Amino acid sequence: MRNKYRNTDSSIKAGDLILTEQPFAFVLSSKEQGSRCDNCLEKGKVLKCSGCQFVHYCGRSCQRDAWGDHKWECANFKRVAPKVLPDGARMLAKIINRLYRGDGHSFRSFYSGTSFRMWKDLMSHYSDLKADKKRMDHFTSLCVVLYEFLKDISLPNTVEMMGLYGRMVINSFMILDIDMNSIGTGIYLASSILDHSCSPNAVATFDGKTINIRAIQDMPCLDWNQMRISYIDLMKTPYDRQTELLQNYYFLCQCDRCMDEKQIKHVHGAICLNKQCEEPVTIPWKENCQVVRKPETKTESNGTTTDSQSDEESTISLNKDVIENGEDKETLHCKECGTKYTDKHIDVFVKTMEFTHVHLQNMERASVAYVDVCQYCLDRQEGVLHPLNVMHAQTLDHAFDALIQVQLWEKACVYAEKLIRCFRFYYGDRNPLLGLLHLKYGKILLYKMEIPQALAQLKSAEKIIKMTHGDRHPLYKEQLMPLLQQAIMESS
Template sequence: MKNRVRNTNSSIKSGDLLLSEQPFAFVLSSKEQGNRCDNCLQKGKVLKCSGCQFVHYCGRSCQKDAWGDHKWECANLKRVAPKVIPDGARMLAKVINRLNRGDGHSYRAFYSATSFRMWKDLMSHYSDLKADVKRMDHFTSLCGVLYEFLRDISLPNTVELMGMYGRMVINSFMILDTDMNSVGTGIYLGSSIIDHSCDPNAVVAFDGKTINIRAIQDMPTLDWKQIRISYIDLMKTPYDRQTELLKNYYFLCQCHRCMDETQIKYVHAAKCLNSECVNPVNIPWKDNLLLVRKAENENGKENGKEYSEDIVPVSKNGVIGQDSLCCEECGTKYTESHVQTFIKTMEFTHEHLKSMEGASVSYVDVCKYCLDRQEGVVHPLNVMHAQTLDHAFDALIQMQLWERACVYAEKLIPCFRFYYGQKNPLLGLLHLKYGKILLYKMDLNKALHQLKCAEKILKITHGDMHPLYREQLLPLLHQAMVES
């Protein structure tokens, strides 16, 4: 299927589709095996491939469409069964197969009428990989799997294989379903030209395995050198975002959002003791608290990976003593007792957020206990407060505790706006989930308002033909309008 590209000479409006692309290589996540089709990635009733008994398809059409890519893999999967090939090894095997047996070296992925990317154009970050102990261990383990799995293919030498591995890990996209959950991984050559920003002007949305890049800002013309998407979750401190980008992509983000000291003041802020004041109050709650990294030069690094790590001051005059700590806006003073309460709350929340990291389900009671301790202590836009609310909201939905979910959704919306921006798919999805709950509770006016907010955002981020918009949002919006 040919890529759909945008004419670069025309002006760009928010919501315009810039690029629609099929993957160069992709894999369904092993945790989704048996739940989704390995070709279209749609969820539903699927049947096993009669050969390998591992891959599943939703019907003959998908099986036929995938056979050109699967036929070499089928025999190898059958031979190593019942071993399950790790997703990374399976993806790298698909890349090797396409490069050795197919059109991998000559394939052109167009991102404009005349511009394209090829496999060789992808950056491998070879020198960075060699210095990355964790990734080298991963590469070594994948090589062991590949030597057993691909006996019918002559593997490249170690240097070439490591270059392929680097291109794979640096340029892969997580393929997301309509609920923004990861269901697979794909390499998209054209889309890989887009750089990162923590304040992006474009967003990624998936329809099955198809990646769609849409603008979320008006632009006079399409300049791919100026298009930015976010590679990571943005609901973190600048320091944590920068650390993740350094670890996974080997660059230090210095975008204006990371460097905005006004915004940095909120991420670990306490709530002002004056109930009429909304100003954030910064209390250093642990030693050597780092909120942002500042590069030593304009390139983001010097002498390889050297950079300075600045402790952002909690006042204009630097870190102030606890005995004189006060709100810069209204002058309300903090006692030693207030400071210790904030410190203990932050430490407690930090510990429990780490324990919930990567868990398939959050613990409702733990989240509630954290939020109770945070009430009146941490600022409503404090990132740990926002993360706790997010965990709690998802857990309450899974447990169908609708009343409490509504309370948390109301508090979570301003946090999502602050960290993700006004036109982010996650914010649109939050409005949609909240509106759906309100509709179930027959709170029709509020439901209609939330669903209209979702409609405004998702029409921009997904387009009016996307299944999330057409099949999930519009029927709910129509129901809310009719019943109200």
């Protein structure tokens, strides 16, 4: 299937589809093996390949469609069984096979009538990789596996292999299911032209393995040099987002959102003790608590100042030792209304932040949220953390998902209402995750027969999801619209 792309001479409206592309190479995540088809990625009843007994297909049509790509790996899977190939090694093997046995070097993926990208156009960040011990250890382990797996093909030399590996890890997209959960990884050559912003003007969504890029802002014309998507989850401090981008993509993000003073003061904010004031109060809670990286400003010999782009960035920090040394104890107050904080208030805030931080890390490592832990964290945060504090937002997010899992609908609704404000602050008004939150909340309200509220939430979901996914996407057609139609019928 050829790429579909938007005519660059026309103006762009929010919701316009600007690019549809099939992957250059892709793999289904090993955690999804046996529950999804390895070709179309649909969830459902699947059968094992009779040859390798490793990959699964939903039917003969998908098996035939995938055979050209699978036949070479089928024999290799069978030979190394019962060993299982890691996802990264399988992806790299697929790339090597396409490059050295297929059309990989000559393949062109168009994003306009005359513009395209090829494999060689992807950045490998070779020098950055060589200096990255964690990535080099991963690369070495993949090479060991590949030398055993690809016995029937001469592997490239080490320098070429590092180039392939770099292009793979830097340019991979996480393939997301209908609920925006990762189910695989893909290389999309044309889509890789898109740079990152924490305040994007476009969004990438998936229908199976097909990537769709849609604009979420009106523009006078389509300029690919100005199009931005988000590479990462945005509900983090600017410092954490910048650190993740530096570690994974080797650049320091200095977008307007990262440098926004409003976000910086909210992310670790305490609630003002004056209940009539909504301004966050900055209270240092640990040593060198960095909230944003900013480039160093240097003074030139002629007296002018310039921003340094060196690796040593300055940071805005909230330093706990300032409070402990007593320098600010008497003056710590809300800058909006002047309400002062006592030692007791400061101590409660610090302990609440430390407690929440530990439990959020534990839940992240466990990949599951526990209702009782979330509830305990939220109880401690009540009246202490600002409603838009990032740790409060992350705890609400974990709690909402956990409550849905155990079907505690009443409490889920309470948290959803609070979470909507957080999602709007961190993700913006036109993010698919916000649309999904409205959809889930509306579905619960409809189940509870709170029809007017359900209808309002589902209409909000419809407005966002139609823009981010389009009205032909299964999320819109099969999930949202039946619920919206039911709510409309119930309300009449």
